[in-house]
Amino acid sequence: MTRGLAPDRPAFLIAVVCLWLATVGNVALWHGLFERSLLRGFGGWILVAGLGVGIAGLMALLSSLLAWRWTLKPVLVLWLLVSAGCTHFMLSYGMVMDPSMLVNVLQTDPHEAADLMSGRLLLNLLLLGVLPAVWVVRRPVSYGRWTGRLKGNLQTAVLSLVITVVALFACFQPLASTVRNHHEVRYLVNPLNVVYALGKVAFSGPAHARGLAPIGEDAAIAAPFGPAHPPLLVLVLGETGRVGNFGVNGYERDTTPELARQDIVSFRNVWSCGTSTAASVPCMFSRLGRERFLDRDHDEEGLLDVLQRAGYGVLWLDNQGGCKGVCDRVPNAATCADGECLDAALLEGLDARLAALPAERRARGVVLVLHQIGSHGPAYYRRSSPETKRFLPECTQNELQSCSRAELVNAYDNSIAYTDHLLGATIGWLKQKEVNWRPAMMYVADHGESLGENNLYLHGLPYAVAPDVQKRVPWITWMSPGFVHDTGLGVTCLRSRAEERLSHDHYFHSVLGLMGVSTSVYDAARDVYAPCRAGGVKAAQVSAIS
Known part of the structure; x- marks a missing residue:
């Protein structure tokens, strides 16, 4: 906590971080839309404004559910660091973060990870993730009693939901066309892409939950190879x-x-x-x-x-x-x-x-x-x-x-x-x-x-x-x-x-x-x-x- 600063409300911290994520944290998304010539004319500006506000609203909605004394700052710091890492790899290599890519990340061994380390990665993590995270950690926050905090979290969640619905409705036509014709764009929405991928990997695993079924129990060698060879x-x-x-x-x-x-x-x-x-x-x-x-x-x-x-x-x-x-x-x-x-x-x-x-x-x-x-x-x-x-x-x-x-x-x-x-x-x-x-x-x-x-x-x-x-x-x-x-x-x-x-x-x-x-x-x-x-x-x- 920084001395001399009046404590912020959790809603203020959420709003600042989510606006950062929706703008700077989604530079790969805006770059991807620009490369696909989707930012031209009035419709392009409507798409940017609506999508940006919608992303901020969704992130605020998720964050408000965790806006408690022991969870809010860790969650916001995690959003910032994940967003910074994804931004680097999406801009540097043209990657997108879908469930398959998340599995790759989770299975990456130390040697593979070392091959991906670079000065540019460290710089991007510092500028886009670490420095904003330090700001979050140092800001004093007043949480109040748990009953008041619950009421405040619900109010923030409802307001965030309303903002998200209005924003996405306002840009629905260009957004629907973009998603329909450029499916990969949805995997550029950062860090909601990671949230979706985690959910997909975590909750779409009945294949693993039901055990391993044997196959080929009747397998036998019927080849013409002789015993000598x-x-x-x-x-x-x-x-x-x-x-x-x-x-x-x-x-x-x-x-x-x-x-x-x-x-x-x-x-x-x-x-x-x-x-x-x-x-x-x-x-x-x-x-x-x-x-x-x-x-x-x-x-x-x-x-x-x-x-x-x-x-x-x-x-x-x-x-x-x-x-x-x-x-x-x-x-x-x-x-x-x-x-x-x-x-x-x-x-x-x-x-x-x-x-x-x-x-x-x-x-x-x-x-x-x-x-x-x-x-x-x-x-x-x-x-x-x-x-x-x-x-x-x-x-x-x-x-x-x-x-x-x-x-x-x-x-x-x-x-x-x-x-x-x-x-x-x-x-x-x-x-x-x-x-x-x-x-x-x-x-x-x-x-x-x-x-x-x-x-x-x-x-x-x-x-x-x-x-x-x-x-x-x-x-x-x-x-x-x-x-x-x-x-x-x-x-x-x-x-x-x-x-x-x-x-x-x-x-x-x-x-x-x-x-x-x-x-x-x-x-x-x-x-x-x-x-x-x-x-x-x-x-x-x-x-x-x-």
């Missing part, structure tokens, strides 16, 4: 892979020279389940497909559970922020628990890890999952080793908008070149196993990335409004001659499907098909390899051209 499948789960930046997919830069030397199949029209790891990974390892996964009323086991139940050895190795629950019931390990490593750490000691799996499961076959840090931004320059940096100069800052477009693309392309190096090394390791195994590798990224197109950076936009570069991902397969022989797959047939539209919906069923798992949850129609398998669709053509 069991299958060894490496699933490389890529991070932030843009399909268009892979040289093997026609990119003008040679970002994938090692893959180009291998006999691979690359599907180039694949769409992700989501635009973030938290959204995509659980979805792609589910049997449901994107639409059913989003609408599910309970959680259930996934791909790795079915593979393990069938009798295979399964191991998840992680160089990212965890497996988002999909590896919880199978053996798993972090490759770099004490720091941030390059993805080469995933291959270190792999022979020993393979040998440590139960012998009876190894005898049937093994599925290894390598979860990359890949091209995770914004610190792309940290995702490649010095010897694989082929494109210079590269952006070496976390504040991507401070780099030139060329430097930013160079840094990202270097991370793809390093992924190429990892995949080449993985294939090399698998070739060493051909004497005793039938090895294969499948690389699929979880989502794409924005590199400054339309002033958007990173990923995580709501799926409906996210640009295609955040949703199109690479899907690359390498199979040893023995694996091709035993499965009856026609490589030429697979290459003829390179441009067909596919998605993460096919992932679960395609892996089961490759591993020859017989189960009622397998859907051959969503197995991308099934049409090119001997005995399946196009069998005659496959036999003739393979």
Whole structure:
């Protein structure tokens, strides 16, 4: 409390903070409306005035419910700090705060958080959050008796509600048009976007509340692999892979020279389940497909559970922020628990890890999952080793908008070149196993990335409004001659499907098909390899051209 100042009423403190939030705290919203040419003419001014007063009124309404001696100042300080942080990321990277993005924030590990730290972030937090918060903390407030406080809080709430209704009604026509044609704008309303996202995440969780339902209880191995040569499948789960930046997919830069030397199949029209790891990974390892996964009323086991139940050895190795629950019931390990490593750490000691799996499961076959840090931004320059940096100069800052477009693309392309190096090394390791195994590798990224197109950076936009570069991902397969022989797959047939539209919906069923798992949850129609398998669709053509 500051000496010499007459105590304020709680309503005054609420009004000042909420007006600050509605104006300065929503600069990202006003910038977004301006960029969408929605602030022109008289209608634009009506929209700004009505929306600004409406935001202030709603924030005042929420704050008045908590305007008690021990809660008011902490709540107002929290509003200010959250608003400042959201403003920075929305302006700097084009992010919006929807429920999916909030989940990403909550699941961010310390290393990922450190990559986002910058001088500009600290400055924005100081100017937009800390300094106003200090003012709030130092203002003396008179709360009075609890009965009077209750009456005052109710009066403030009613007045705030009336102001909000009048303001929004006054700008209803331009506001309704804006929300209808620009759905993403609602996620720019700060910090109400965070309040909505928290409520959505907290109260829309019946899928988790009802427990985990088992699936594939009838799973069994029906593959033609002989006991002397069991299958060894490496699933490389890529991070932030843009399909268009892979040289093997026609990119003008040679970002994938090692893959180009291998006999691979690359599907180039694949769409992700989501635009973030938290959204995509659980979805792609589910049997449901994107639409059913989003609408599910309970959680259930996934791909790795079915593979393990069938009798295979399964191991998840992680160089990212965890497996988002999909590896919880199978053996798993972090490759770099004490720091941030390059993805080469995933291959270190792999022979020993393979040998440590139960012998009876190894005898049937093994599925290894390598979860990359890949091209995770914004610190792309940290995702490649010095010897694989082929494109210079590269952006070496976390504040991507401070780099030139060329430097930013160079840094990202270097991370793809390093992924190429990892995949080449993985294939090399698998070739060493051909004497005793039938090895294969499948690389699929979880989502794409924005590199400054339309002033958007990173990923995580709501799926409906996210640009295609955040949703199109690479899907690359390498199979040893023995694996091709035993499965009856026609490589030429697979290459003829390179441009067909596919998605993460096919992932679960395609892996089961490759591993020859017989189960009622397998859907051959969503197995991308099934049409090119001997005995399946196009069998005659496959036999003739393979």
